[in-house]
Amino acid sequence: MLMATWIEYGVAFFLLIGSAFALVGSIGLHRFPDFFMRLHGPAKATTLGVGCVLIASMLYFSTKDEGLHVHELLITLFLMLSAPVSAYMLAKAAVQQQVKTFNRKD
Amino acid sequence: MSRARWFAHPLGSFGLLMVWMLLVDDFSSVGHWLLGSFLAILIPRLTSTWWPSLPRIRSWKYLFVFIWHMLTDIIVANFQVARLAFKKIDDLQPRWVQVPCELEEDIAIFLLASAISLAPGTVAASVDRERSILTVHALHCEDEQALIAEIKRRYEQPLKEAFACSAL
Numbered sequence: 001m002l003m004a005t006w007i008e009y010g011v012a013f014f015l016l017i018g019s020a021f022a023l024v025g026s027i028g029l030h031r032f033p034d035f036f037m038r039l040h041g042p043a044k045a046t047t048l049g050v051g052c053v054l055i056a057s058m059l060y061f062s063t064k065d066e067g068l069h070v071h072e073l074l075i076t077l078f079l080m081l082s083a084p085v086s087a088y089m090l091a092k093a094a095v096q097q098q099v100k101t102f103n104r105k106d
Numbered sequence: 107m108s109r110a111r112w113f114a115h116p117l118g119s120f121g122l123l124m125v126w127m128l129l130v131d132d133f134s135s136v137g138h139w140l141l142g143s144f145l146a147i148l149i150p151r152l153t154s155t156w157w158p159s160l161p162r163i164r165s166w167k168y169l170f171v172f173i174w175h176m177l178t179d180i181i182v183a184n185f186q187v188a189r190l191a192f193k194k195i196d197d198l199q200p201r202w203v204q205v206p207c208e209l210e211e212d213i214a215i216f217l218l219a220s221a222i223s224l225a226p227g228t229v230a231a232s233v234d235r236e237r238s239i240l241t242v243h244a245l246h247c248e249d250e251q252a253l254i255a256e257i258k259r260r261y262e263q264p265l266k267e268a269f270a271c272s273a274l
Contacts, residue, residue, distance in 0.1 A: 021184060028191035032245075036229070037200050040187065040245045044226040048184040071131040084223035084230070091231035091243065 007063050012103060018052030018080045025049060035099045036091065043087040115150045115157070122146040168267035172217070175260045179225045187226040190246050201247045202231075204256050205240040207262065214265045215240075221261050228253075 054072040061069040072076035126142035127133055163169060190198060207244075209215050219230040222242055232241040247253050 024188040024191050028187065031191060031195060033195055034200070036231075036243045037198070037245055038224065039229050039243070042186060042190075043223060044187055044227060047180045047224055047226065051180075067134075069131055071128045074125060074128045077125075080220070080224060084220040087223050087229050088136065088219065088231065091229055095231060095263075 004063070011060045014052045014056035014059065018049050018054075018056065020049075021052065022049035027046070032095060035094050039087055039090060039094075043083055047080075051076060115154070118150045119146040122149055163268060165268050167213040170263035172221070172261065172268060173263065176221045176224065179221075179260065183226040186246065190227075198246045199248060201244050201250065203228075203242045203244055203247065203250055203253055205242055205257055206234075207240045209239045209262065209265060209269075211269050214269045218261055218265055222257060228257075 015028055025041045028044075029038050032038045032041065054076055058070055058072050122144040123139075126145060127138060130138050130142075132138055151254045159216045207215065207218065209218060215233060219233060219240060222228050222230040222240070227245045230240055233241050234241070242253075242257070244253060
């Protein structure tokens with residue numbers, strides 16, 4: 001069960017990139033001033049952030065055990081199906097409720 | 107159901123079989139292939155009454171072009187949003203953009219709206235079927251026309267080619 005070093009580097013690389021994007025998404029969620037702008041944060045962190053973490057997971061488990069383990073692809077599939085729908089529903093609800101929007105100074 | 111066919115949705119059946127095999131995460135077991143195939147044939151047959159009529163896919167090539175555009179845009183635009191998240195908030199120009207949409211099929215409009223939402227920086231907020239307008243919220247948009255043109259060129263064009271437009 002000796003994992004080649006470069007695979008460990010690869011796994012670490014994807015984990016770092018993925019968590020960096022998830023962090024940036026959360027920072028955006030914290031900093032953006034109104035509801036619609038905040039919507040962009042979580043709807044995005046799922047795409048590249050989670051994608052990179054899943055690639056790391058696939059790399060790790062495919063090399064650790066015998067055979068290919070790619071069932072993380074399902075997580076990607078369901079995320080990609082559900083994230084836009086939930087963002088859409090949230091936006092619809094917010095428009096209906098006439099949520100306050102960020103007033104710019106111009 | 108007037109036409110009881112074994113494969114109500116061949117693509118749907120194939121998709122279900124793949125999802126089943128990925129779920130059990132064991133591609134070598136014959137039993138799971140059999141069980142998966144059984145479910146893949148049974149479920150589309152049982153639920154076919156609730157399925158809307160799906161459009162035929164005219165060109166697989168353009169469907170892959172669309173998926174390719176979506177994946178590359180997700181990566182590129184993630185970096186853009188990452189940069190925006192650290193910018194001064196006052197410099198951001200959030201904006202509502204009305205994108206006229208020429209697609210006819212439900213599934214094509216769904217794919218277009220999903221692609222817009224998945225690409226960071228834009229969220230599809232409302233679909234108006236009557237006037238065929240997609241309302242998109244852009245996180246930072248300096249040029250409205252450029253954004254519309256980009257959405258139309260990168261997403262709508264391949265989708266229009268991929269699905270046979272029966273009405274036109």
